[in-house]
Amino acid sequence: MPHADADAELSGIHCRLDELLAERGMTLTRLSGLVGVSIVNLSVLKNDRARAIRFSTLAAICEALDCEVGELLVRS
Template structure:
């Protein structure tokens, strides 16, 4: 999320305002501490950042 925000010249506070999600909750998502995310929140973030879900979500597979 950091790269997407920087590329768009947007702060987490601005994203919070646009998406309607608290800065604290966005910070949890940004710092990989979230255990779940609502689809509506994910959609709103993607719309605000003009990106696809795959640009935000990654998988870490322990092998």
């Protein structure tokens, strides 16, 4: 299985979910409950293994974390 950094390098996109959660003192479990996305799927996103994300999911995560898309997803 490829390393998460390799996946991020391939897509050119890095997800800062772990950093934003830490800044807000929020757990992945709490975020999962707020946005209605499984912990497993959020973990895939957090570890830069996601190949796609629904706009509705992206919007829900940004709302729960009170952030903009550009704070969550950045070019790597």
